[in-house]
Amino acid sequence: MTDSQKTINKTVSITGSGLHTGQTGTLTFRPAKENHGIKFRRVDVEGQPVIDATIDNVISTDRGTTLGKNGVKIFTIEHVLAALSGTGIDNVLIDIDMEEMPIMDGSAIKYVEILEEAGIREQNEPKIYYTVDEKVVFEIPEKKIYISIEPAEKFSVEVEIDYETKVLGKQYAKLDDLKDFKTEIAKCRTFVFLHELEYLLNNNLIKGGDMSNAIVFVNKVVEQEELDRLAELFNKPKVKVKDIGILNNLDLYFDNEPARHKLLDLIGDLKLLGGNLLGKIKAVRPGHYTNTEFAKQLKHKIKRL
Numbered sequence: 001m002t003d004s005q006k007t008i009n010k011t012v013s014i015t016g017s018g019l020h021t022g023q024t025g026t027l028t029f030r031p032a033k034e035n036h037g038i039k040f041r042r043v044d045v046e047g048q049p050v051i052d053a054t055i056d057n058v059i060s061t062d063r064g065t066t067l068g069k070n071g072v073k074i075f076t077i078e079h080v081l082a083a084l085s086g087t088g089i090d091n092v093l094i095d096i097d098m099e100e101m102p103i104m105d106g107s108a109i110k111y112v113e114i115l116e117e118a119g120i121r122e123q124n125e126p127k128i129y130y131t132v133d134e135k136v137v138f139e140i141p142e143k144k145i146y147i148s149i150e151p152a153e154k155f156s157v158e159v160e161i162d163y164e165t166k167v168l169g170k171q172y173a174k175l176d177d178l179k180d181f182k183t184e185i186a187k188c189r190t191f192v193f194l195h196e197l198e199y200l201l202n203n204n205l206i207k208g209g210d211m212s213n214a215i216v217f218v219n220k221v222v223e224q225e226e227l228d229r230l231a232e233l234f235n236k237p238k239v240k241v242k243d244i245g246i247l248n249n250l251d252l253y254f255d256n257e258p259a260r261h262k263l264l265d266l267i268g269d270l271k272l273l274g275g276n277l278l279g280k281i282k283a284v285r286p287g288h289y290t291n292t293e294f295a296k297q298l299k300h301k302i303k304r305l
């Protein structure tokens, strides 16, 4: 592998709301020099603290991956990191003026588009690649969670999900080459089950307001009264359950969009290892906890090419 490290040509910004806080803020990508890596900077906090996008700075994986250092936190970093992996960017400084990344449409596509709009350029150092000598497995058998990496010359990911619900069923997604990230994975949005959404809304844990940023699977009988209440919360004239068992707040881009989104999250979380990982990854029911625990284990087993 003799590719060069990459950064962006110019500074670009994007404004949006945080899913959990409902705050509106601006995220700015700035070009960075060779071997800088990916760093976040909280520009709304005194002293503008910088937090490196590394696995050691993960402090929570509850409904998203959160980085933190000296009491300063940044929530929901995974879609931004996935966009950086998907565009092959190694070095960038990300300014944010709130404690959460904007959720945008619940996918990574807006981030990919703005990074491409900035222009991506090659730098004067070779890319950093990591690989494994032998298979590494992380498992939680009682939760049917499995994730592994095997030695391979390029990066590929396979994801399988099955939550034992009829409406979502068993789904599978695969990405053989990061060059297909934009067309196959980037626009795949996050998903929730209706009962989880009700819990989050009732406990004030999401304040996104406009629910165009998550696929909502309905795995129980819902009364009209409840749908009317959701319509009010979603700011929609009418909410109904579509034949395929999702709410009508959006249309699916792919039948297996949820599995593809899990793959997106996994790519984003693995970016916390720094550099570019080579290997064949397989994951069953991955989530942010699994992804980051796997990355922590992997950190001690990868070697630089």
Ligand SMILES: [Zn+2]
Pocket: 078, 079, 190, 261, 265
């Ligand atoms: Zn996600």
